[in-house]
Amino acid sequence: MxxxxxxxxxxxxxxxxxxxxxxxxxxxxxxxxxxxxxxxRPSPALDAAAAELRGRGADVRTVDFDALDSASHEVTLGKVxxxxxxxxxxxAFGVLGDQARDEEEPMAAVRVAQTxxxxxxSAGLVCAGALQAQGHGSLVVLSSVAGERARRADFIYGxxxxxxxxxxxxxxxxxxxTGVQVMVVRPGFVRTRATxxxxxQPLATGPEEVAEAIVTGLRRRSETVWVPGxxxxxxAALRHVPRPLFRRLPV
Amino acid sequence: xxxxxxxxxxxxxxxxxxxxxxxxxxxxxxxxxxxGRGPRGVIxxxxxxxxxxxxxxxxGSVLDLSGLARIGGVDAAAGVVRCDAxxxxxxxxxxxxxxxxxxxxxxxxxxxxxxxxxxxxxPGLDHRRAGSFARHVSALELLTAxxxxxxxxxxxxxxxxxxxxxxxxxxxxxxxxxxxxxxTGLMAVSTERAGDLDDLLAxxxxxxxxxxxxxxxxxxxxxxxxxxxxxxxRGEHATPDMRPAHAGRTRxxxxxxxxxxxxxxxxxxxxxxxxxxxxxxxxxxxxxxRSSPRARTGELRPVPAFFHASDSLPDVRPLHGRGxxxxxxxxxxxxxxxxxxxxxRRIAARRSPAVRAVLQRFGAADPGLLSFAAPGWSLELxxxxxxxxxxxxxxxxxxxxxxxxGRVCLAQDSRMRPETAAAMYPRLAEFxxxxxxxxxxxxxxxxxxxxxxx
Numbered sequence: 135m136x137x138x139x140x141x142x143x144x145x146x147x148x149x150x151x152x153x154x155x156x157x158x159x160x161x162x163x164x165x166x167x168x169x170x171x172x173x174x175r176p177s178p179a180l181d182a183a184a185a186e187l188r189g190r191g192a193d194v195r196t197v198d199f200d201a202l203d204s205a206s207h208e209v210t211l212g213k214v215x216x217x218x219x220x221x222x223x224x225x226a227f228g229v230l231g232d233q234a235r236d237e238e239e240p241m242a243a244v245r246v247a248q249t250x251x252x253x254x255x256s257a258g259l260v261c262a263g264a265l266q267a268q269g270h271g272s273l274v275v276l277s278s279v280a281g282e283r284a285r286r287a288d289f290i291y292g293x294x295x296x297x298x299x300x301x302x303x304x305x306x307x308x309x310x311x312t313g314v315q316v317m318v319v320r321p322g323f324v325r326t327r328a329t330x331x332x333x334x335q336p337l338a339t340g341p342e343e344v345a346e347a348i349v350t351g352l353r354r355r356s357e358t359v360w361v362p363g364x365x366x367x368x369x370a371a372l373r374h375v376p377r378p379l380f381r382r383l384p385v
Numbered sequence: 386x387x388x389x390x391x392x393x394x395x396x397x398x399x400x401x402x403x404x405x406x407x408x409x410x411x412x413x414x415x416x417x418x419x420x421g422r423g424p425r426g427v428i429x430x431x432x433x434x435x436x437x438x439x440x441x442x443x444x445g446s447v448l449d450l451s452g453l454a455r456i457g458g459v460d461a462a463a464g465v466v467r468c469d470a471x472x473x474x475x476x477x478x479x480x481x482x483x484x485x486x487x488x489x490x491x492x493x494x495x496x497x498x499x500x501x502x503x504x505x506x507x508p509g510l511d512h513r514r515a516g517s518f519a520r521h522v523s524a525l526e527l528l529t530a531x532x533x534x535x536x537x538x539x540x541x542x543x544x545x546x547x548x549x550x551x552x553x554x555x556x557x558x559x560x561x562x563x564x565x566x567x568x569t570g571l572m573a574v575s576t577e578r579a580g581d582l583d584d585l586l587a588x589x590x591x592x593x594x595x596x597x598x599x600x601x602x603x604x605x606x607x608x609x610x611x612x613x614x615x616x617x618x619r620g621e622h623a624t625p626d627m628r629p630a631h632a633g634r635t636r637x638x639x640x641x642x643x644x645x646x647x648x649x650x651x652x653x654x655x656x657x658x659x660x661x662x663x664x665x666x667x668x669x670x671x672x673x674x675r676s677s678p679r680a681r682t683g684e685l686r687p688v689p690a691f692f693h694a695s696d697s698l699p700d701v702r703p704l705h706g707r708g709x710x711x712x713x714x715x716x717x718x719x720x721x722x723x724x725x726x727x728x729x730r731r732i733a734a735r736r737s738p739a740v741r742a743v744l745q746r747f748g749a750a751d752p753g754l755l756s757f758a759a760p761g762w763s764l765e766l767x768x769x770x771x772x773x774x775x776x777x778x779x780x781x782x783x784x785x786x787x788x789x790x791g792r793v794c795l796a797q798d799s800r801m802r803p804e805t806a807a808a809m810y811p812r813l814a815e816f817x818x819x820x821x822x823x824x825x826x827x828x829x830x831x832x833x834x835x836x837x838x839x
Binding site (some may be wrong): 135136137138139140141143165166219267268269270311312313314353354 | 390392397399400401402403404425437438442443444445707708709711770771775776777799800801802832835836
């Protein structure tokens with residue numbers, strides 16, 4: 135159960151090697167979390183992440199989860215929920231893709247869309263159903279500002295996140311009154327392994343800042359979290375910039 | 386019986402969860418709910434005044450017993466009343482006082498049901514003399530996991546587990562209470578101001594137990610030499626000769642059935658940021674401290690006005706903002722006053738907007754396995770949950786209290802760690818063992834029991 139400050143006792147991370155998710159897990163373990171499930175494709179990185187969190191005093195288990203294999207989500211996640219209540223589900227899986235290559239190879243682009251959107255739809259619905267049955271819990275969905283308005287530079291990734299964002303907002307409204315909270319997190323450019331070689335953009339943050347914002351959002355029971363918070367204003371303005379002008383902007 | 390699906394929180398409005406709420410009109414309907422429960426169990430709920438998650442059951446059933454509120458027979462000669470669990474202490478007081486009797490234990494609020502008072506084994510303002518609520522229960526009717534209603538008598542293991550058992554041993558449906566005889570409906574009240582915490586504790590102990598009902602408000606915003614200053618209010622039941630001569634014709638007791646005064650302020654919607662900042666809270670406290678008399682004795686007040694003064698105040702929860710409020714109540718033994726000092730200093734140093742803080746003195750511990758009261762001092766305070774870093778701060782206070790052999794009140798908790806609870810309540814293992822034996826499937830569960838693994 136979550137305490138009065140929204141700190142969960144059990145956490146399920148979908149995309150168990152995500153740097154943002156692990157930074158969040160570390161913070162939550164320092165607060166209250168005792169049981170952590172890391173869901174992801176089996177890899178040495180996943181085991182290393184589990185071992186690291188175990189060292190911080192949590193009971194960590196890993197579960198075999200593939201975002202692309204939507205048909206398996208119900209069974210895989212059902213097993214996790216059968217083991218006990220999950221207070222917070224953190225949907226942190228996703229791929230950035232490579233815009234230039236993806237434009238050349240449609241199948242690679244489809245893979246981005248399937249991971250970020252289709253996989254999240256099936257996993258999100260399975261988790262939402264399970265949380266609804268237990269009458270409490272939070273579903274934290276890692277969206278992106280890229281989904282707020284499509285840019286020339288990353289519209290394949292951006293469009294998949296736009297779909298995910300709309301899905302999560304709708305799911306949040308559908309779950310109103312069921313005791314389940316859906317929180318959409320929209321970080322800007324985050325310095326992680328995936329963005330290592332890319333040119334940094336303005337208002338860039340690190341995984342720690344995003345994790346901090348997620349923990350604060352859980353405490354406040356927020357519906358939308360922007361990281362950094364100033365992006366809310368920036369994107370509110372950018373959303374209304376006329377397209378001919380938007381194309382010329384260096385963003 | 387009305388049934389609906391609702392999102393419930395405690396009085397503190399933190400951590401909402403959704404459950405199916407049943408409002409039974411009789412014992413049979415309540416038993417039917419327990420027999421037909423789902424896998425996530427049942428918990429009883431009264432007026433919802435517990436600040437934490439003791440009366441919530443996420444994804445399960447909640448038995449709202451506030452409608453089950455008949456006062457059965459009052460034996461005015463023997464001083465015994467038989468009533469349903471949903472009767473509030475406020476109403477019980479209103480009915481009994483004209484007959485010359487009082488509920489056995491009166492806490493600082495009347496908005497508690499008899500069931501809730503048993504489930505949290507509520508200590509009254511005269512705990513040193515009377516002990517907690519369940520000591521005055523001569524029998525209670527308990528709806529257990531098999532759907533049967535049993536009469537449980539004091540001295541049995543099930544009674545001791547149910548007293549202070551947070552509703553986890555079954556649903557208390559009714560109880561027989563032994564009452565306290567009073568000769569007037571008035572209290573003789575003495576009020577004194579104490580300049581710091583040492584002074585306050587000294588005044589508490591000074592008068593002995595001549596005035597049995599005692600509690601103090603502590604100013605947690607005062608700092609420096611005034612840290613822990615407060616107002617001590619003590620009272621005793623007035624005898625007829627205590628009334629002034631010109632009051633010869635005033636009634637000894639209020640009229641039967643007089644309704645309590647309603648608050649003139651309707652509930653406000655929650656305010657976004659919380660209006661009550663440190664400066665506003667300090668100002669409130671300063672005014673309250675300065676406007677109280679330095680020392681006054683023999684003031685006569687009606688019984689409800691003495692015990693339930695806070696109930697007539699407007700609901701201040703909106704001032705704490707959307708995040709709700711967290712109530713922290715702990716007790717430390719006599720001889721551990723240094724811990725009390727340290728906690729008060731730490732809260733004052735944080736400049737938290739603490740307006741409500743009540744200090745009490747407890748007597749001998751009660752037989753209930755999870756009863757809160759233990760000999761020593763008890764401090765209860767409300768803080769806005771939105772204060773940054775409050776969770777960790779209170780964890781730190783928990784450690785300090787546990788190290789001093791004290792404990793934090795489970796019935797009002799919304800944030801403790803399971804390990805801390807186990808360390809503070811040494812008889813928890815016994816309670817778990819008894820629960821596992823009587824209710825192996827875990828029919829009675831609450832968010833609190835899930836969170837703390839009770």
